Amino acid sequence: EDKVVQSPLSLVVHEGDTVTLNCSYEVTNFRSLLWYKQEKKAPTFLFMLTSSGIEKKSGRLSSILDKKELFSILNITATQTGDSAVYLCAVKNSNTGNQFYFGTGTSLTVIP
Amino acid sequence: GAGVSQSPRYKVTKRGQDVALRCDPISGHVSLYWYRQALGQGPEFLTYFNYEAQQDKSGLPNDRFSAERPEGSISTLTIQRTEQRDSAMYRCASSLGRQLEAFFGQGTRLTVV
Numbered sequence: 001e002d003k004v005v006q007s008p009l010s011l012v013v014h015e016g017d018t019v020t021l022n023c024s025y026e027v028t029n030f031r032s033l034l035w036y037k038q039e040k041k042a043p044t045f046l047f048m049l050t051s052s053g054i055e056k057k058s059g060r061l062s063s064i065l066d067k068k069e070l071f072s073i074l075n076i077t078a079t080q081t082g083d084s085a086v087y088l089c090a091v092k093n094s095n096t097g098n099q100f101y102f103g104t105g106t107s108l109t110v111i112p
Numbered sequence: 113g114a115g116v117s118q119s120p121r122y123k124v125t126k127r128g129q130d131v132a133l134r135c136d137p138i139s140g141h142v143s144l145y146w147y148r149q150a151l152g153q154g155p156e157f158l159t160y161f162n163y164e165a166q167q168d169k170s171g172l173p174n175d176r177f178s179a180e181r182p183e184g185s186i187s188t189l190t191i192q193r194t195e196q197r198d199s200a201m202y203r204c205a206s207s208l209g210r211q212l213e214a215f216f217g218q219g220t221r222l223t224v225v
Contacts, residue, residue, distance in 0.1 A: 102154030
């Protein structure tokens with residue numbers, strides 16, 4: 001059965017800290033892995049990763065995929081209170097390609 | 113439109129009533145997804161459309177749930193004879209293509225009382 005596991009479930013850090021969020025997956029015929037940031041509104045797309053070892057970066061956020069070990073990490077450096085959110089990881093397979101399998105998310109709280 | 117738009121934002125209904133949730137995807141997006149998200153959980157797949165064709169409805173929990181996208185744009189998710197367990201956030205997402213990133217709407221919070 002396809003599944004996506006995120007860790008930790010929740011995290012509380014101080015402003016300025018660096019955090020690493022983990023996403024491991026078991027999906028047949030992996031196609032892509034996506035990271036979303038979910039605040040009170042809609043999940044906001046962050047990154048899509050398809051190739052191993054290629055870091056994607058956007059400001060203080062970066063992410064990398066390891067297709068051999070079946071995981072991805074999302075790094076946030078110099079965290080700010082505005083980074084507080086639930087970070088969702090989703091994986092798509094190429095069998096059906098019709099759905100994203102989501103993890104339960106990591107709840108990040110950044111305190112001043 | 114600029115983003116995926118869902119309506120209503122909130123819906124409270126009595127058990128046994130039918131509800132219709134609307135999704136207006138990003139213009140030009142051919143792929144449309146419906147997801148359901150319980151509190152503290154990740155989104156759970158319900159159904160997928162490619163243009164007007166419902167290509168995957170494997171996630172619909174039972175036959176009280178149905179969805180349509182008759183003209184390949186706006187989609188409606190209908191829940192008949194609602195039950196309390198149907199209470200959740202219902203999210204719609206769209207993408208340019210099946211293998212591309214999906215963008216989510218703000219969701220409809222459904223509460224069945």
